[in-house]
Amino acid sequence: MNQKDARLGGILMPVGSLPSRYGVGSFGKEAYEFVDILAAMGAKIWQILPLNPLSFGNSPYQPYSSYAGDELYIDLDKLAEAGLLPKHRPAYRPEDKSKVDFQKVRAFKEPYLRRAYAAFCRRRKKDKAAFFEFCKQPWVYPYGVFIALKQRNGMRCWNEWPREEQDWSVDHKFDLTDLKDEIDYRMFLQYIFYTQWMELKAYANGKGLQIMGDMPFYVGLDSLDVWMGRDNFLLDEDGRPTFIAGVPPDYFSATGQRWGNPIYNWEKMESDGFTFWLERLGYNSKLYDIVRIDHFRAFDTYWKIPASCPTAIDGAWIEAPGYALFDKIYETMPDIQIVAEDLGDLRPEVLVLRDHYHLSGMYVAQFSLPKLVPEENNAAYTGTHDNDTARGWYEKQDANFRRRVARKLRPYGEAREAMSRKMVRFVLASKASVAIVPLFDVLNLGSESRLNTPGTVGSPNWEWRISSFKAVYDQVDWVKEAMQSSGR
Numbered sequence: 001m002n003q004k005d006a007r008l009g010g011i012l013m014p015v016g017s018l019p020s021r022y023g024v025g026s027f028g029k030e031a032y033e034f035v036d037i038l039a040a041m042g043a044k045i046w047q048i049l050p051l052n053p054l055s056f057g058n059s060p061y062q063p064y065s066s067y068a069g070d071e072l073y074i075d076l077d078k079l080a081e082a083g084l085l086p087k088h089r090p091a092y093r094p095e096d097k098s099k100v101d102f103q104k105v106r107a108f109k110e111p112y113l114r115r116a117y118a119a120f121c122r123r124r125k126k127d128k129a130a131f132f133e134f135c136k137q138p139w140v141y142p143y144g145v146f147i148a149l150k151q152r153n154g155m156r157c158w159n160e161w162p163r164e165e166q167d168w169s170v171d172h173k174f175d176l177t178d179l180k181d182e183i184d185y186r187m188f189l190q191y192i193f194y195t196q197w198m199e200l201k202a203y204a205n206g207k208g209l210q211i212m213g214d215m216p217f218y219v220g221l222d223s224l225d226v227w228m229g230r231d232n233f234l235l236d237e238d239g240r241p242t243f244i245a246g247v248p249p250d251y252f253s254a255t256g257q258r259w260g261n262p263i264y265n266w267e268k269m270e271s272d273g274f275t276f277w278l279e280r281l282g283y284n285s286k287l288y289d290i291v292r293i294d295h296f297r298a299f300d301t302y303w304k305i306p307a308s309c310p311t312a313i314d315g316a317w318i319e320a321p322g323y324a325l326f327d328k329i330y331e332t333m334p335d336i337q338i339v340a341e342d343l344g345d346l347r348p349e350v351l352v353l354r355d356h357y358h359l360s361g362m363y364v365a366q367f368s369l370p371k372l373v374p375e376e377n378n379a380a381y382t383g384t385h386d387n388d389t390a391r392g393w394y395e396k397q398d399a400n401f402r403r404r405v406a407r408k409l410r411p412y413g414e415a416r417e418a419m420s421r422k423m424v425r426f427v428l429a430s431k432a433s434v435a436i437v438p439l440f441d442v443l444n445l446g447s448e449s450r451l452n453t454p455g456t457v458g459s460p461n462w463e464w465r466i467s468s469f470k471a472v473y474d475q476v477d478w479v480k481e482a483m484q485s486s487g488r
Helices: 028-039 076-081 102-121 125-134 140-152 177-206 222-226 267-271 275-287 322-332 348-356 390-395 400-409 421-430 476-485
Strands: 009-010 046-047 210-215 243-247 259-260 290-293 299-305 316-319 338-340 361-364 378-379 434-438
Touching: 009 028, 009 177, 028 046, 028 476, 046 102, 046 434, 076 102, 102 177, 102 421, 125 177, 140 177, 140 222, 177 210, 177 275, 210 275, 243 267, 267 275, 267 322, 275 290, 275 322, 322 348, 390 421, 421 434, 421 476
Parallel strands: 009 046, 009 434, 046 210, 210 290, 290 338, 361 378, 378 434
Antiparallel strands: 243 259, 243 299, 299 316
């Protein structure tokens, strides 16, 4: 992203972490209220995490599709407003309002979503014109088939299905007659998801906010992307990866991170003009105003791990055709706005690639204080979704390091003021063209509110949420002042 004439400030907050009556944030009235709060703070960006269907470990970075959205975020009240549900329904009452219980929330919402689908089916054909138009997109029907077949097979990965079902993506021979209603239901959910999201996005844009969406570099093995495009990945004849993705030992893990995603067949992708990437980025640029690409370094070199290795220690750095791909991207989509997540142990060529296309990289205060400060071409953060909260991070440092950080941040607040608030001001006041702070740092929350710990799977990752906006409203004035005084 190239912001020559503007200094923008924003807030990172996953949609699912918003309050609601149903145990998880959605595209309902609370999301619209949050947009109003951001506007009152003077924010110009709302950064979210991927909205794609959550799969293993409820991670948004292992989705079932790069195109589909998770029905978890569909707002039931909006379905009622559309006449698809009764106006009065019981709320979901979680035992712990500060956490998302994904399994229980899905179980609560599912009967209502099916009831809404049944009501939609009873409508006249002419009243479904927008739905039929939406379903013309090439991914929509195959996604319905994919999920219907997964359910038929106990949600197992597609490479464990009977061969004739696996091969539907290739030959379309398997008879889907008895799955038609389920396929249609899944397409209906995607239509509702898209409609509700685009309405929320339009509202945010109208309030002067851009949406920064997050797109994972890799896709999950158990995904529509791989099932429908097997030749884009390094797989054996049984559909299993021969090599998988990850990163070698680093700040987060002594044995590296073995993500398990299949490695791209870059030679094939380049031969067809990078169609996979152009279509994927093109669709994401409709959903979001700015696309943050996770793990940007893999466009330069990627860590290739033999699938037989139990950790990420054994692997090799392999060069990717980054220049050829980005030349094609900007030839096709000259106005796309991209932020490159360029964190970690990088070789200089990664930054050369980034700067060649005038992309904003990332600065994270937790990795850089007290020595380094953000540069103009950075998107600066106190921390990301993979970091501890600023308060939790600071409290875990030794006394000497805390003194050095406190000395660096002395100009950014009163002596007794929370260090996380000083870090927020430091990031906002920096030279960085874009400054983003997670809401949990605005709220000065501790490690109990950490969103994700890389290298670990399952609870409590991705579960954090707030139960109300009461504490958020208390932060509006000082955040607005910090935005304005920093020229954002």
